[in-house]
Amino acid sequence: MLDTIAITMNDSQFQIRDYERFSPSAEGLFKPPYYRLGGRGNFSCYQNPTKSDMQKGIYKPRLTLTKRMRHGGFAISLRVEFSAPKLILGNNFDELVETDFDNVIQTLLKRLESMGVYTDYERLADSEMSAIHYSKNIPLTDYSNCSMIINELQKLDLNKKLDIAGTDYRNNGQSIRFHTNSFEVTFYDKIKDLQQAKTSEKRVIEKDNHMQSDLFTTRQFPKQFDVIRMEIRLGNRAKIKQVFNKLGIEKKLTFSRLFAPDISKKVLQYYWQEIWQDLKIPLMANDDIADTYRQIQSQTGYKPAKTMQLFGAIKMVQELGIRGARSLIEENADVKTWQRLKKDIDSLQLSNKTKFTALANIGKAIDKFEPLKLADYEI
Numbered sequence: 001m002l003d004t005i006a007i008t009m010n011d012s013q014f015q016i017r018d019y020e021r022f023s024p025s026a027e028g029l030f031k032p033p034y035y036r037l038g039g040r041g042n043f044s045c046y047q048n049p050t051k052s053d054m055q056k057g058i059y060k061p062r063l064t065l066t067k068r069m070r071h072g073g074f075a076i077s078l079r080v081e082f083s084a085p086k087l088i089l090g091n092n093f094d095e096l097v098e099t100d101f102d103n104v105i106q107t108l109l110k111r112l113e114s115m116g117v118y119t120d121y122e123r124l125a126d127s128e129m130s131a132i133h134y135s136k137n138i139p140l141t142d143y144s145n146c147s148m149i150i151n152e153l154q155k156l157d158l159n160k161k162l163d164i165a166g167t168d169y170r171n172n173g174q175s176i177r178f179h180t181n182s183f184e185v186t187f188y189d190k191i192k193d194l195q196q197a198k199t200s201e202k203r204v205i206e207k208d209n210h211m212q213s214d215l216f217t218t219r220q221f222p223k224q225f226d227v228i229r230m231e232i233r234l235g236n237r238a239k240i241k242q243v244f245n246k247l248g249i250e251k252k253l254t255f256s257r258l259f260a261p262d263i264s265k266k267v268l269q270y271y272w273q274e275i276w277q278d279l280k281i282p283l284m285a286n287d288d289i290a291d292t293y294r295q296i297q298s299q300t301g302y303k304p305a306k307t308m309q310l311f312g313a314i315k316m317v318q319e320l321g322i323r324g325a326r327s328l329i330e331e332n333a334d335v336k337t338w339q340r341l342k343k344d345i346d347s348l349q350l351s352n353k354t355k356f357t358a359l360a361n362i363g364k365a366i367d368k369f370e371p372l373k374l375a376d377y378e379i
Helices: 051-055 084-089 098-114 121-125 146-153 190-199 237-247 261-279 289-300 304-329 335-346 353-368
Strands: 002-010 042-047 062-070 073-083 128-140 166-170 175-179 183-189 226-234
Touching: 002 084, 002 121, 073 084, 073 098, 084 098, 098 121, 128 237, 128 261, 128 353, 146 175, 146 183, 146 226, 146 261, 146 353, 183 190, 190 226, 226 237, 226 261, 226 353, 237 261, 261 353, 289 304, 304 335
Parallel strands: none
Antiparallel strands: 002 073, 002 128, 042 062, 062 073, 128 226, 166 175, 175 183, 183 226
16 A cells, blocks of 8 residues: 655645744745745755654654745645654554555654644645555565575666666675665565664655554564565655556555555556566576476576586576676676576576565565554454
């Protein structure tokens, strides 16, 4: 479902009733002497949730009030960024359902009022989405773990397929992030990220962990219980429109229209399928060398030399990842050599059953799209 959301409201959709709650004071955006807008033609005032509020279990959104030059005049907008599950549930391990929308709106109205901002239900529901994080928390209860899954994901080469600019692999295998400036595909160990936040917020994936920091100290769960989280982060309206056009999603980009599990599921399914196709090679060979060799030979009919070539390429991908294996092969061969090898490998039907099952369970969880409730796993 949706987790982090950013909505943008124009100045006809809200009123600021307490300028001093913003830093710097928002008065200079509305009354003389006005703030100078600077070289970029804009000026922003901010209001963020405090650590004290979080520790008391009071979750508030992050507010950015901005004045810009527009067509010879000025426009003022309010960006409201928040985690919808944290807003009404106090954590984002538990997941929302469509019927939670009314509760989200009503709670957000109260929080905004406490921050000196007034709006109403209809204006808030009809405000435009400017960023969305689609997410799925996937429980691992079969003795597989997040580290094993993330290590396999590290072997992928998604740069061209998903138009990715870079890959970050953090905190000793606790997370992996494929990203551009406006887009991310992220997988991380949800429980370890929360534990990391208790030490330092600098290297964690999740913001604002204070209010859920004691979630696993006050409640008891099975030893083998892990939660891996998949997130698709669409960072601006242009990226949201691009992804929706690709998936044939025809929706007005408003809060009420996009608070929909069918859209969340469709986006997550699409990106998981793109990833799953490239996971096939790293997951192919099992630990029985003779069995793998025989399977390759029986499925292809190749002679020993060609069979060994495919076997070696699969093992290279398992050790170095697709990007590493391709780079090594192309040091002494042209691009077509790798393309021929990959085509042959793609035609094979092999699998490392343990790793295959653990990763296949992610796809199954997205297909089922049942909301995670921690209470279902609590001892």
